[in-house]
Amino acid sequence: MFVLGLQGSPRTKGNTTVLLSTFLTEAERLGARTQHLDVACKNISPCQECSTCEKNGFCPIDDDMQQIYPLLRQADIIVMATPIFFYGPTAQMKALIDRSQALWARRYVHKLVDPGRKWRRGFLLSMGATKGKNLFEGVSLTAKYFFDAVGASFEGSLTYRKIEGPGEIEDHPTALTDAKEKARAIVTPFLKRKKLLFVCTENACRSQMASAFAQYHAGDKIEVESAGSAPAQEVNPLMEEVMSEKSIDMAFRKPKSMEEATRLVKPDLIISMGCKEACPLFPGVPNQEWSVPDPAGKPIEFMRKIRDQLKERVRRLKHTCNHLL
Numbered sequence: 370m371f372v373l374g375l376q377g378s379p380r381t382k383g384n385t386t387v388l389l390s391t392f393l394t395e396a397e398r399l400g401a402r403t404q405h406l407d408v409a410c411k412n413i414s415p416c417q418e419c420s421t422c423e424k425n426g427f428c429p430i431d432d433d434m435q436q437i438y439p440l441l442r443q444a445d446i447i448v449m450a451t452p453i454f455f456y457g458p459t460a461q462m463k464a465l466i467d468r469s470q471a472l473w474a475r476r477y478v479h480k481l482v483d484p485g486r487k488w489r490r491g492f493l494l495s496m497g498a499t500k501g502k503n504l505f506e507g508v509s510l511t512a513k514y515f516f517d518a519v520g521a522s523f524e525g526s527l528t529y530r531k532i533e534g535p536g537e538i539e540d541h542p543t544a545l546t547d548a549k550e551k552a553r554a555i556v557t558p559f560l561k562r563k564k565l566l567f568v569c570t571e572n573a574c575r576s577q578m579a580s581a582f583a584q585y586h587a588g589d590k591i592e593v594e595s596a597g598s599a600p601a602q603e604v605n606p607l608m609e610e611v612m613s614e615k616s617i618d619m620a621f622r623k624p625k626s627m628e629e630a631t632r633l634v635k636p637d638l639i640i641s642m643g644c645k646e647a648c649p650l651f652p653g654v655p656n657q658e659w660s661v662p663d664p665a666g667k668p669i670e671f672m673r674k675i676r677d678q679l680k681e682r683v684r685r686l687k688h689t690c691n692h693l694l
């Protein structure tokens with residue numbers, strides 16, 4: 370599982386970093402993969418309100434946000450960490466949030482469902498120098514709508530008043546223990562999920578579709594990965610198109626190698642798509658062979674047929690594999 374920490378302060382060794390790092394270190398200790406992303410060190414332009422994302426579902430601004438969209442989609446947990454600047458998040462964090470409008474448009478304008486919505490969680494860490502009653506009202510509302518746009522349920526926040534100079538958060542009586550406890554509470558249920566791995570040759574069509582259906586139906590109960598024995602550069606655009614006909618959003622997915630997909634967790638069940646000789650299956654791990662023909666390079670009707678076959682097989686999987694999943 371993957372925890373993405375968005376650190377919004379331009380003071381990269383300040384209070385926000387200390388609090389976020391405490392959260393992420395605990396998550397890692399428990400077995401999660403984490404990434405601490407200093408938003409202020411990235412080149413992220415503010416939204417230009419050009420409406421391109423409302424027309425085609427993508428943001429045309431070519432900057433670091435293009436690498437952040439896939440991270441937002443891969444993350445099981447997103448931690449938005451920001452100091453209060455004028456009763457809201459920092460401008461750097463706000464630019465990232467505004468650019469998530471592209472993900473908002475995919476959901477609310479294009480009516481596409483990101484399967485990750487089923488389980489992704491969002492959490493807010495924040496602090497400010499003063500002690501006003503309403504200090505965190507602005508940032509909490511912004512976080513609530515940001516998490517909705519990126520397909521995460523808002524799990525709450527830890528907020529601290531009267532924290533000003535760099536490092537002051539370390540002297541707070543409970544902040545660091547709170548962050549560790551919160552990390553444990555949010556991360557632990559994820560680690561208990563059984564892991565299902567779909568494998569095909571290129572991880573561009575069949576294993577991508579099967580994994581998306583499994584995530585869509587049961588991603589809150591099982592961790593679903595997909596991989597290829599010889600991963601392609603990109604997922605197949607025709608595959609994306611036929612999945613969008615079923616309202617499933619496959620954007621920002623990248624083919625993965627077997628090593629990448631299984632680096633952290635050993636699968637409990639492997640399902641391969643009829644390329645067994647090409648897929649070095651893990652000894653001792655239960656596996657199934659689905660013998661689904663490769664739709665790559667075939668007409669769109671064939672891609673649709675394979676999509677429907679996989680959808681049905683994933684639906685039946687739940688009944689046949691209850692003991693494993």
Ligand SMILES: Cc1cc2nc3c(=O)[nH]c(=O)nc-3n(C[C@H](O)[C@H](O)[C@H](O)COP(=O)(O)O)c2cc1C
Pocket residue numbers: 378379380382383384385386452453454455456457496497498499500504532533534535536
């Ligand atoms: C431009 C700016 C605006 C700020 N606005 C507020 C504010 O509205 N309310 C508040 O309590 N603190 C405000 N602060 C103080 C910071 O929130 C506080 O110092 C925080 O601990 C900084 O966290 P950091 O070390 O992670 O950067 C502001 C600081 C700056 C630089």
